[in-house]
Amino acid sequence: MTKIIDRNNIDFLVFDVFKLRELLGRGRYADHDTESITSVLDLAEQIATNDLWPHLSKSDREEPVLKNGTVRIIDQAISALGVLRDAGFFSARFDTKLGGMQLPVVINNACNGMFKGANIGTMSYMGLTQAAAGLLNTYGTTDLKVRFMMPLLQGKFFGTMCLSEPNVGSSLGDIITKATPQSDGSYFVTGSKMWISGGDHNAAENIIHLVLARTPGSVNGVKGLSLFAVPKIKVNNDGSLGDNNGVSVAGLNHKMGYRGTSNCLLNFGEITDCQGHLVGELGKGLLAMFHMMNESRISVGIGGAMLANVAYRVALNYAKERKQGRKLDDKNSSNKPVAIIEHGDVRRMLMRQKALSEGAVALCLYSGMLVDLEILSADKIERQRYTDMLEVFTPIVKAWSTEFGVQANKLAIQVMGGYGYTRDFPVEQLYRDNRLNMIHEGTNGIQALDLLGRKLVMDEGRALKTFAAEIRADLASLNETTNLRPFIDKLTNILTNVEEWLTQVRSMLQSGEKSGVLTNAMPFLHAFGHLAVGWLWIKQSSIASNLLDKSSPRQSDSFLQGKITTCQYFFEYEIPEAEAWLKVVKTNPGAVLGMAEDSF
Amino acid sequence: MKILVPVKRVIDANVKVRVKSDQSGVELANIKMAMNPFCEIAVEAALRMREAGQADEVIVVSAGVSQCHETLRTGLAMGADRAILIEDDQDLEPLVVAKLLKAVCEREEPGLVLLGKQAIDGDNNQTGQMLSALLGWSNATFASSIEVNDDHFKVTRELDSGLESVTANRPSVITVDLRLNEPRYASLPNIMKAKKKPMDKLTAADLGVDSSPRLQVVKVEEPPARQAGIKVSSAEELVDKLRNEAKVI
Numbered sequence: 001m002t003k004i005i006d007r008n009n010i011d012f013l014v015f016d017v018f019k020l021r022e023l024l025g026r027g028r029y030a031d032h033d034t035e036s037i038t039s040v041l042d043l044a045e046q047i048a049t050n051d052l053w054p055h056l057s058k059s060d061r062e063e064p065v066l067k068n069g070t071v072r073i074i075d076q077a078i079s080a081l082g083v084l085r086d087a088g089f090f091s092a093r094f095d096t097k098l099g100g101m102q103l104p105v106v107i108n109n110a111c112n113g114m115f116k117g118a119n120i121g122t123m124s125y126m127g128l129t130q131a132a133a134g135l136l137n138t139y140g141t142t143d144l145k146v147r148f149m150m151p152l153l154q155g156k157f158f159g160t161m162c163l164s165e166p167n168v169g170s171s172l173g174d175i176i177t178k179a180t181p182q183s184d185g186s187y188f189v190t191g192s193k194m195w196i197s198g199g200d201h202n203a204a205e206n207i208i209h210l211v212l213a214r215t216p217g218s219v220n221g222v223k224g225l226s227l228f229a230v231p232k233i234k235v236n237n238d239g240s241l242g243d244n245n246g247v248s249v250a251g252l253n254h255k256m257g258y259r260g261t262s263n264c265l266l267n268f269g270e271i272t273d274c275q276g277h278l279v280g281e282l283g284k285g286l287l288a289m290f291h292m293m294n295e296s297r298i299s300v301g302i303g304g305a306m307l308a309n310v311a312y313r314v315a316l317n318y319a320k321e322r323k324q325g326r327k328l329d330d331k332n333s334s335n336k337p338v339a340i341i342e343h344g345d346v347r348r349m350l351m352r353q354k355a356l357s358e359g360a361v362a363l364c365l366y367s368g369m370l371v372d373l374e375i376l377s378a379d380k381i382e383r384q385r386y387t388d389m390l391e392v393f394t395p396i397v398k399a400w401s402t403e404f405g406v407q408a409n410k411l412a413i414q415v416m417g418g419y420g421y422t423r424d425f426p427v428e429q430l431y432r433d434n435r436l437n438m439i440h441e442g443t444n445g446i447q448a449l450d451l452l453g454r455k456l457v458m459d460e461g462r463a464l465k466t467f468a469a470e471i472r473a474d475l476a477s478l479n480e481t482t483n484l485r486p487f488i489d490k491l492t493n494i495l496t497n498v499e500e501w502l503t504q505v506r507s508m509l510q511s512g513e514k515s516g517v518l519t520n521a522m523p524f525l526h527a528f529g530h531l532a533v534g535w536l537w538i539k540q541s542s543i544a545s546n547l548l549d550k551s552s553p554r555q556s557d558s559f560l561q562g563k564i565t566t567c568q569y570f571f572e573y574e575i576p577e578a579e580a581w582l583k584v585v586k587t588n589p590g591a592v593l594g595m596a597e598d599s600f
Numbered sequence: 601m602k603i604l605v606p607v608k609r610v611i612d613a614n615v616k617v618r619v620k621s622d623q624s625g626v627e628l629a630n631i632k633m634a635m636n637p638f639c640e641i642a643v644e645a646a647l648r649m650r651e652a653g654q655a656d657e658v659i660v661v662s663a664g665v666s667q668c669h670e671t672l673r674t675g676l677a678m679g680a681d682r683a684i685l686i687e688d689d690q691d692l693e694p695l696v697v698a699k700l701l702k703a704v705c706e707r708e709e710p711g712l713v714l715l716g717k718q719a720i721d722g723d724n725n726q727t728g729q730m731l732s733a734l735l736g737w738s739n740a741t742f743a744s745s746i747e748v749n750d751d752h753f754k755v756t757r758e759l760d761s762g763l764e765s766v767t768a769n770r771p772s773v774i775t776v777d778l779r780l781n782e783p784r785y786a787s788l789p790n791i792m793k794a795k796k797k798p799m800d801k802l803t804a805a806d807l808g809v810d811s812s813p814r815l816q817v818v819k820v821e822e823p824p825a826r827q828a829g830i831k832v833s834s835a836e837e838l839v840d841k842l843r844n845e846a847k848v849i
Contacts, residue, residue: 003614033795036791036794039673040791043788087785087788101792
């Protein structure tokens with residue numbers, strides 16, 4: 001069987017490129033060492049391969065069903081979630097005192113990435129639960145922590161995030177779900193929430209919904225929103241389950257992919273009273289949500305990267321085995337057909353998948369490292385530096401990894417031709433599953449607005465300055481044993497160019513000229529993402545060269561050589577696209593904004 | 601009762617094994633290593649006995665290069681109580697391993713030694729049998745079920761001809777087969793706990809055993825590639841080929 005998870009790549013990035021070892025044994029991670037981290041990654045790889053991957057197709061073919069008001073998912077998904085729970089992955093990154101193991105974020109992300117790559121539809125129940133627990137850990141009262149968070153961490157209860165409504169998606173300020181205060185300090189929640197992943201299922205004994213709602217008399221817009229913890233079944237003071245809490249499933253959404261994850265329209269307080277508990281302060285609901293949102297966005301990015309990477313490995317394996325046609329230079333039709341990996345166009349498609357998917361994995365794991373570095377920083381200025389970096393990287397991780405992850409998924413199907421388009425192979429499902437990652441947790445368009453309209457221009461461009469300085473310093477520190485100089489020069493050039501243009505953007509935005517420049521936010525994010533990923537490819541190439549020179553590296557020579565050549569590909573084929581887009585984004589989007597609606 | 605579980609570090613079952621270019625052995629550089637799958641089954645069986653109150657302590661022991669401590673940690677993370685590493689850089693033969701284990705048994709006095717029936721690298725299927733002979737203890741091999749009693753074990757053995765039930769008096773050496781159980785995963789908390797569990801380090805000299813090889817490897821090569829089949833025109837030709845070419849009838 002093909003190994004679907006590229007552990008070599010994960011180990012190379014985590015240990016060799018990002019030097020995780022320097023973080024282990026320090027502060028929060030005092031109890032960890034390379035050996036325990038390797039065991040954790042081994043365990044995650046085993047569960048991904050043995051428990052999640054085998055029911056990938058089944059969970060797609062047998063969608064969740066709504067029967068007598070409750071949603072049922074397939075048994076294999078329930079038992080795989082049980083394996084994840086028993087292994088302790090629900091609480092892995094949380095404090096030891098909460099039963100967690102204070103796993104470094106980068107490793108937690110790498111593990112979750114393997115689970116997602118193997119079966120994102122099943123994994124997402126755990127991802128949502130981890131996010132809900134994280135939010136309660138930061139903003140919940142002691143009572144909410146005991147009542148709801150601990151069972152979430154133990155994997156007994158699962159969690160959801162309820163933001164969107166039937167008529168409110170990206171524009172959360174228009175939310176109308178109500179929360180009315182009761183004499184006991186709790187609230188009655190009434191309203192409908194749409195697109196609720198994991199909104200109902202039979203995989204856990206209870207579900208804790210985190211619901212954004214509006215209290216009476218609150219101001220319009222996002223500042224009037226508060227956050228409430230709403231259990232599916234009430235939890236008694238002794239932790240036992242009480243009555244149903246008036247959350248009903250009005251219907252299931254039937255999606256293109258991610259079909260293993262139930263997706264519901266939920267009604268709160270429609271039939272019976274629905275009790276909610278305030279999380280954090282009144283009017284600060286969205287703020288609390290966003291605290292968790294950055295983490296969730298990185299997590300979506302990892303999904304984008306890993307689904308692309310797994311599809312690449314399936315396509316690669318196929319291309320090595322499938323014999324079809326002869327080399328273009330071979331005119332003798334009686335010669336045996338060659339494996340399709342020998343054809344130039346197939347090689348180009350495989351190369352692009354490798355460059356994009358491994359580039360995205362690097363981007364995502366690097367962001368995880370930034371979170372760890374931020375956590376470990378004792379020094380305020382140092383911590384601010386990592387916070388700035390994360391501000392810039394988060395929208396890129398989310399949008400670039402998913403945008404280009406899906407591009408890679410498209411090519412995995414193309415490499416396999418008609419077979420790739422059938423349900424006999426997993427690549428068509430991986431494509432459909434990954435397509436959601438461009439949409440949820442803030443659409444890619446929202447990410448682009450966040451990057452160009454906010455992150456890169458705020459505080460006189462402070463985060464941008466940090467980003468640029470970090471990249472320049474790192475490039476200067478790299479060992480230039482290979483032919484990296486032209487790539488480094490090219491990248492530095494683009495960086496300078498972008499910095500200059502962003503100074504102009506800043507003054508345009510300050511003078512209120514927003515819509516023109518922000519119309520091109522998405523192509524800008526593409527180009528800026530290429531810049532960041534180009535840097536990470538140079539880094540990977542340089543480190544691969546260093547390891548090639550050593551006598552006994554962890555990785556094989558062919559693996560390391562692959563990194564060096566793919567960096568070359570990235571600068572020859574991908575970076576020119578970024579340069580082209582940067583030219584476009586500087587122009588006035590006259591055609592796009594100028595055409596009359598009737599002419600579309 | 602104390603249970604001793606010897607575990608072997610072998611090439612991971614998912615890795616394609618390659619012969620070294622000088623034919624002196626198989627390629628081990630940059631190769632992922634893991635606990636022999638049959639040994640995992642033995643560890644699982646021991647842990648289940650402890651969980652059922654039939655044993656008080658499970659000790660994992662491994663002999664070989666210093667990296668064997670990783671294999672022992674895996675056993676500890678699954679739930680074993682402590683570990684013994686017998687460090688030795690030589691290529692250890694089954695008889696040497698059996699002698700080393702005998703010395704450990706004399707120190708630890710376990711009521712049961714549980715081993716995998718064989719390791720997936722050498723496929724020798726010898727160590728358990730040799731150990732029981734050296735100790736003079738009872739021996740049951742290829743166990744697909746083990747019942748623990750006060751002074752004996754009832755073991756079901758898997759043979760080509762079917763199942764055989766035997767009784768083995770305590771102390772005993774039992775080797776386990778594939779269908780005995782499905783080994784558990786180590787959990788994350790147990791991976792962390794494993795780091796703090798004791799691991800004794802010994803050498804062959806500490807145990808008074810000469811670990812030098814007694815066998816000589818002449819060369820290691822890939823099995824011959826399978827030849828393409830041919831069509832025969834008659835039953836007579838088939839019989840003739842089976843008799844005179846293949847020499848199987």
